[in-house]
Amino acid sequence: MNIVKKNPLNKLLMKNMELSLLASGDGTEVILHKLYAGARWAMAPADDWTALEHLTVMSGRLLMTSSAGEVVLGRGDSVNACPVKEHMIFTAETEVEFLYVTSQPQFHFYSNSVKDMMDLAIRVEEKDGYTSNHCDRIKELSMKLGKVMGMDSDELYIMNLAGFLHDVGKVKVPDEILKKPGKLTNEEYDIIKMHTVWGREILTETNNPDLIKAGEIVEQHHERFDGKGYPHQLNGGGIRTEAAIITVVDAFDAMTTDRVYRKGMTHDEAFEELARNKGTMFHPDVIDAFFSILKES
Ligand SMILES: [Fe+2]
Incomplete structure (x- = not known):
């Protein structure tokens, strides 16, 4: 068992977001994302990529743009894709925190x-x-x-x-x-x-x-x-x-x-x-x- 107390396994500070790797194992990663207002993030399809990707908004307002149009996600709202078939773009309307889980590791990719x-x-x-x-x-x-x-x-x-x-x-x-x-x-x-x-x-x-x-x-x-x-x-x-x-x-x-x-x-x-x-x-x-x-x- 591994208890994470404000000390993620790995943390990445980018210009307008912070990513904290909270757990990783057997190909699955759980990453806490903190986006500052105005920041953009995306889920993108890839060849040979069959992963489950899931996010749950914990706080703030997150605008999601996809082929279906735009929808604002708030606390408790979640998105699942398995696999991701199109680009989904997320824009933080306020400061936003969401948990992102993927069955194919990509923290290194960031x-x-x-x-x-x-x-x-x-x-x-x-x-x-x-x-x-x-x-x-x-x-x-x-x-x-x-x-x-x-x-x-x-x-x-x-x-x-x-x-x-x-x-x-x-x-x-x-x-x-x-x-x-x-x-x-x-x-x-x-x-x-x-x-x-x-x-x-x-x-x-x-x-x-x-x-x-x-x-x-x-x-x-x-x-x-x-x-x-x-x-x-x-x-x-x-x-x-x-x-x-x-x-x-x-x-x-x-x-x-x-x-x-x-x-x-x-x-x-x-x-x-x-x-x-x-x-x-x-x-x-x-x-x-x-x-x-x-x-x-
Ligand atoms: Fe140029």
């Missing part, structure tokens, strides 16, 4: 690829001169656009990862180029452009199926609707919608954020810039969706 990649993305964000939470903002806004554009929960989940990790390839760009205050030479700009391809490579190397899929989107986040982007000069329908969304959101955030070396534009100035580049740099449907969200808020 501590490896996804968390490592997220930590790497945050380091890149800082190195690139963003002052705060660029990756989080990209993720938030791209999720809203994805919902308006009718993506299902599986697509939203992968885009969520890609949105957070879009610039992870910049970890391979030398500091003296990334942080160069003056104009870049053509050769230096060519190296910066490689962050799209490097991002995909880094995510592919994790061997995590979701990160591999996200990598395909990451590679395309600087393509342009008119085919003048990089790295592959794809155009229009050749560009994944998820990537087209991240392009718009990334551009908007880059324009409106104060960087270490310059002040950001006002929102109105950035809106004009987005409208001006609709159909050339940006996918027109994504720009329309972007402005429809603004009208609602």
Whole structure:
């Protein structure tokens, strides 16, 4: 018998959640999750994955999004899946605690690829001169656009990862180029452009199926609707919608954020810039969706 008194077997502190492994044995794990308000978590299907997955909410309000729509879970509500057949996305509307039980161990999975990649993305964000939470903002806004554009929960989940990790390839760009205050030479700009391809490579190397899929989107986040982007000069329908969304959101955030070396534009100035580049740099449907969200808020 093993009594756990506030001392879990293993504890993982992530940016917006805490995971405590309370019990593990014979392939089963019991993990206490504490999500801070606004944090997202997901159950995802996987090939050869036949596990039972169960969660029970202990406190707070947890919004569940699946193909069946949205439902708010409260204390005592539970979800079972055996196996998980689609992505289910959970968003903490308040601080939430829930117990998660799975018959196939995956605590190590959290501590490896996804968390490592997220930590790497945050380091890149800082190195690139963003002052705060660029990756989080990209993720938030791209999720809203994805919902308006009718993506299902599986697509939203992968885009969520890609949105957070879009610039992870910049970890391979030398500091003296990334942080160069003056104009870049053509050769230096060519190296910066490689962050799209490097991002995909880094995510592919994790061997995590979701990160591999996200990598395909990451590679395309600087393509342009008119085919003048990089790295592959794809155009229009050749560009994944998820990537087209991240392009718009990334551009908007880059324009409106104060960087270490310059002040950001006002929102109105950035809106004009987005409208001006609709159909050339940006996918027109994504720009329309972007402005429809603004009208609602
Ligand atoms: Fe980028």
